[in-house]
Amino acid sequence: MGVAALCTENLSKRYGRLLALDDLTLDVAPGEVFGFLGPNGAGKSTTIRLLLGLARPTSGRAWVFGGDAADVAAAHRRLAYVPADVALWPRMTGAEVLDLLGRIGPGVDTVYRDELVERFALDLAKPAGTYSTGNRQKVALVAAFATRAPLLVLDEPTSGLDPLMELEFRRAVAAARDNGQTVFLSSHQLAEVEAVCDRVGILSAGRLVEVASVAQLRRLHRTEVAATFTGAPPDLTGVPGVDGLHSNGAAAVRFTLNGPPAAALRALADAGVATIAVREPSLEEIFLAYYGQDAR
Numbered sequence: 001m002g003v004a005a006l007c008t009e010n011l012s013k014r015y016g017r018l019l020a021l022d023d024l025t026l027d028v029a030p031g032e033v034f035g036f037l038g039p040n041g042a043g044k045s046t047t048i049r050l051l052l053g054l055a056r057p058t059s060g061r062a063w064v065f066g067g068d069a070a071d072v073a074a075a076h077r078r079l080a081y082v083p084a085d086v087a088l089w090p091r092m093t094g095a096e097v098l099d100l101l102g103r104i105g106p107g108v109d110t111v112y113r114d115e116l117v118e119r120f121a122l123d124l125a126k127p128a129g130t131y132s133t134g135n136r137q138k139v140a141l142v143a144a145f146a147t148r149a150p151l152l153v154l155d156e157p158t159s160g161l162d163p164l165m166e167l168e169f170r171r172a173v174a175a176a177r178d179n180g181q182t183v184f185l186s187s188h189q190l191a192e193v194e195a196v197c198d199r200v201g202i203l204s205a206g207r208l209v210e211v212a213s214v215a216q217l218r219r220l221h222r223t224e225v226a227a228t229f230t231g232a233p234p235d236l237t238g239v240p241g242v243d244g245l246h247s248n249g250a251a252a253v254r255f256t257l258n259g260p261p262a263a264a265l266r267a268l269a270d271a272g273v274a275t276i277a278v279r280e281p282s283l284e285e286i287f288l289a290y291y292g293q294d295a296r
């Protein structure tokens, strides 16, 4: 495998007595869209600040395409960053801000930038000081996507966007992926992570508790099965993988399935199945299972 787009080794950050990031070891491959999830205060922004050289690690190291993340000038030639709270120069128009941001980054695809301005319905003639939160976020996103930087680091990129704009965001991430760019995004929007990410990392109180593809993450969790029968339902007690068995009336059962489904399917097939519904948990349900109802 080639050099990772992002790599951290035992990366930790302590603020006084608080260990905001605890021993993070993570690789993000070039071309990957990686989602970083966690409730408020889990350490997502801290990680991003360390990756960008905006904060110094207490211990451990981080690399951007093989170069030390602390070498900010070199790392930032290969990445574009959108912060969670976008601040723009209030007296400059949107167009002037885009020009300025374009000159800071690793080069701009101006044709693509104009297309994004249209798609994100940005009015570039207005002073940035009059923009809403969502519009400031759109300017920063357009500036980042238009750079075609090999790495895009996006901190809660759609928190201020309406659903239509969120769709445009997803299209832009898909285009970035098709273009071979790497995207590292932190998010609370689980539907978005599910829609755009190849892999997700779940952070809890500064520790990485899971890294998996969205599909793997779903497989690690229970599948819900509901079946009705033409005659008497089978007795599924003790069938490997079957849990939480409920009978829904005389000819229906509901249960959760863990691991390989073969034994349960055999038991169902031996009875006369009239209907069967199999439901995978959403990322939101998986996330809530990690954090309880307090998770956001």
Ligand SMILES: Nc1ncnc2c1ncn2[C@@H]1O[C@H](COP(=O)(O)OP(=O)(O)OP(=O)(O)O)[C@@H](O)[C@H]1O
Pocket (backbone or CB within 6 Å): 015, 018, 020, 038, 039, 040, 041, 042, 043, 044, 045, 046, 047
């Ligand atoms: N400069 C700082 N000084 C002291 N504590 C800090 C500082 N920055 C972050 N923290 C603490 O570190 C922890 C992690 O914060 P961080 O902003 O990384 O979380 P997050 O996962 O990005 O949260 P959110 O989803 O709310 O943005 C929090 O407890 C926060 O209060």
